[in-house]
Amino acid sequence: MNQKYHALIQYVHDGKSCRQIARDVGINRDTVRKYVNDYDHKRHLLIEGGKEIDVQALIESLTEKPTYQTGSRSKRKVTSTVEERIKGFLKENQTKRHQGQRKQQKTMMDMYEALMGERMDISYSTVRRTVRRLEHRPQEAFVKEMYQPGDICEFDWGEVKVTIDARLQVFQMAVFTSAYGNYRWACLFPKQTTECFQEAHARFFNHIGGVYATVVYDNMKVAVKRFVGKEKEPTQGLMELMLYYGFHHRFCNVRRGNEKGHVERSVDMVRRKAFAMRDTFESLEEANLYLQSVCDENLNQRKFAIYEGQTPFERLEEEHPVLFPAPPKWDAALVHYLRADKYATVIVDQNRYSVPDHLVGEIIMVKVYAERIHCFYNEEVVAEHERLSGQHRWNLQLPHVLDTLQKKPGALAGSLALHQANQKLKTIYWTYYNGKEKDFIALCHYLQDETLDNVLESIDQLHAIHPKHVTTDKIKVLNAKKNQENISQPIAVSDDTEAITFQARHQMKRYDQLLHQTASKGGVSS
Incomplete structure (x- = not known):
């Protein structure tokens, strides 16, 4: 031009x-x-x-751009032999699609390499243009939808890598997005399991104070049990949610993420806006609080021109009157009956959690929540743990193995239970009890009935005299003395209580006099 x-x-x-x-x-x-x-x-x-x-x-x-007639030019490389071979490749691909071998089709690069192997002089770009000309694939058209308030919400998972407690871990981020107002809510979970899936729904519905009429999913394993022809059967976990909260479900077609385009974009948006800025936290709870603040204070407060300047939060307020009322929060837990092994642990998702060592060999009822593990024996809670992410990890609590360590005190220093114990407790051991394992185990038994702060206060008093004075017996004596002093402090009482106390003291005085008289008579007669 x-x-x-x-x-x-x-x-x-x-x-x-x-x-x-x-x-x-x-x-x-x-x-x-x-x-x-x-x-x-x-x-x-x-x-x-x-x-x-x-x-x-x-x-x-x-003023138009000059054009050139290229259609009449003969194709020097795409001979009839080459074109027939490419047609054969395309026919093979069609047969494989009909036989359910879609993932084993030849790509354009595979066709090019096959032609080169047959010593045909042709470039990859020419093969690509020829394939596109012969396939005649029509371009897909999309339909713009209109959404009604309270009608549709979309759900999806996204993978997030963050550092929790100085350890880089992989978490699954559950994301909900409303179709009407693009309101976003997200939460991190250890895994993509049924209990995490159910807990995500329970938290979201509890957060917004209502339930959408329809929730849209892709073909995730926690939602789709199996394909029955072209239909998809929901899992037991999803059926339980639908029955409890009263919503409908809709599954997207295979490889059609655009059918839930709001949440597809939201996963990437939330992940970047939150964890591109900060990715190190002390705990999973802290990470989730931060993630919620990003959604509430940033993403859901942005004004959208397509919503006439309204924010997603304002659009959600419009939806509240038409949302279904949310029932009490769903108890999203899976129940397992597991036998405690020789290490006094139960295994959940290839991770081990300790129970009291006297329960070795017993059947333990384990309630598995998204972020915690509760263990029951004879309908009593015997252990509570934070749920671990990853696999082949151990979560041991020192009080659970004290009876075993009392029999094998030499194993204390190298035990994983001590390594995972409270840092203050480990400091006490290495500072005052190294080589005195039995005395330390006695202190751990004592801590089941006494607070660690009181014990630390007593240790400080003994250390001020001399470090060698720090023993379990002396700690017990100091704490008993403090407790006695607290009991002897005057307590405000009512008039009735004061009268009863006076009468009781009078009676005790008479009993004391009677006992002394009896004792003196006995001494004279003897």
């Missing part, structure tokens, strides 16, 4: 010949002559033409 412009400008303004223009512009003289003749003809029609002339069309044709 630039060459055409310079050629015509030199012809019109400078009056140069076609030969000179071709030399100056650097194009063929016949091409210059074609531009000039076409320009003269159309300009003459534009000036001298009558009513039958389409003036607008002539103006556009004078």
Whole structure:
């Protein structure tokens, strides 16, 4: 287009010949002559033409980009042999699609490599153009939808890597997005399991104070149990949620993420806006509080032009009157009956959690929540743990193995239970009890009935005298003395209580006198 412009400008303004223009512009003289003749003809029609002339069309044709006729050129590389081989590849792919072998089709690169293996002189770009010409794949059209308040909400998972307690871990981020107002809510979970899936729904419905009529999912394992023809059967976990909260479900078609496009974009948006800024936390709870603040204070407070300047939070307020009332929060826990092994642990998702060591060999009822584990024996809670992410990890609590350590005190220093114990307790052991394991185990038994803060206060008092004075017996004596002093403090009582106390003391005094008299008589007679 630039060459055409310079050629015509030199012809019109400078009056140069076609030969000179071709030399100056650097194009063929016949091409210059074609531009000039076409320009003269159309300009003459534009000036001298009558009513039958389409003036607008002539103006556009004078300034249009030059075109070239390439369709008549013979294809030098795509011979009939090459084209037949490519048609054969495409037919093989069609057969594989019908047989359910879609993932084993030949790609364009595979076809190119096969042709090169047959010593055919052709480039990859030529193979690609030929395949596209022969396949005649029509482009997909999409339908813009209108959403009603309280009608549709979309759900999806996204993977997030964050550092929790100085350890880089992989978590699954559950994301909900309303179709009407693009309101976003997200939460991190250790895994993509049924209990995490159910807990995510319970928290979301509890958070917004209502339930949407329909929730849209893709073909995730926790939602789709199996394919029955073209239909999909929901899992037991999803059926329980639908029955409890009263919503409908809808599954997307395979590989059609656009059918839940709101949440598809939300997963990436939430992940970037939250964890591109900060990715290190002390605990999973802290990470979730931070994630919720990003959604509430940032994403859900942005104004959207398509919503006439409203924020997602304001759109959610519009939806509240038409949402179904949310029942009490769902208890999203899976129940397992597991036998405690020789390490006094139960195994959940290839991770071990300790129970009291006297329960080795017993059947323990374990309630598995999204973020915690509760263990029951004879309907009593015997252990509570934070749920671990990953696999082959141990969560041991020192009080659970004290009876075993009392029999094997030499195993204390190297035990995983001590390594995972409270840092303050470990400091006490290595500072005052190293080599005195039995005394430390006695202190741990004592801590089941006494607070660690009181014990630390007593240790400080003993250490001020001398570090060797720090023993379990002396700690017990100091704490008993403090408790006695607290009991002896005057307590405000009512008049009735004071009268009862006076009468009781009077009676005790009479009993004391009677006992002394009896004792003195006995001494005289003897």
